[in-house]
Amino acid sequence: MKDTFREASHLVRLVVVLAVAIVAFLGLRGAVVPKDFGQYGHYRPGALEDSRAKPIVFAGQQDCVVCHEDQAKARDSGRHARITCEACHGPQAKHVEDPSNKPKLPQVSAICTNCHEKDVAKPKWLPQQVTKDHANGMECNSCHKPHAPKMG
Template sequence: MPPQLKTLIPLFAIFIFLFLLGRYLLVPESFGEQGHYRFNSVAENKDLSLQYAGRDACAECHDDKALEMESDMHAGLSCEICHGPGMVHYDNPKAGQLIIPDQREHCGLCHATNLTRVDKIAQVDLADHNPDQKCIECHNPHLPWEIAE
């Protein structure tokens, strides 16, 4: 064996060992299982908690309201569009009170006059149509075309 190799071989062996050790310590578990990423992260993304329960969940208890809504223009809308996320309330009905928006601006999000949504939805000029009253004083939001006297 040439004398140069006698010193170089152990040196290379140490480098290779250190590289493998570093790699073993630094590459996280499940990295590269399915591609160039940590595969456990897929499960971590799945495990996040839900906030929106979905319409069917609401209808399990509030079936009367769900049925009522089906008879008018707001049929098919999800309860959580207006009432906000309801998963906490679904898990524990006593906790997590949902919101009941009563401001004119809330109805205006969909129904305020805007040329961009013309012909798509019933529109109201908020500045002109009974500006001092709340929409829900006359319109039942579950049955919007049933107008209170």
């Protein structure tokens, strides 16, 4: 050991370079990395708040039924009872915010056939039709009421 450190001057320059590099690294790291980085894990906790801050587009069933009680009741009586309003009527958060934002009525032909057009992959419990054989060119809602889809 004694011999090793007799020529310690060899090390001085190396030590100084390393020390400067480490200080520079820590300084840069302190300046660039947010203070709370690593609070929950290896990420910036502010990212959670960023993700939460996105605007809501689909209002949710509970907001629809506040005003549209009649339609909700009609729907509850039929086989579409468990389908939410916005599943067919589209996102309505803007309409909830300001009811004068009138939503467009859904396009009946496309909205019905998306679910009810016959396909081999659709489950057997689902009522399905080959539209061109079944409807004879008529719109679905000329016979079926979408809110309570029985004949008549």
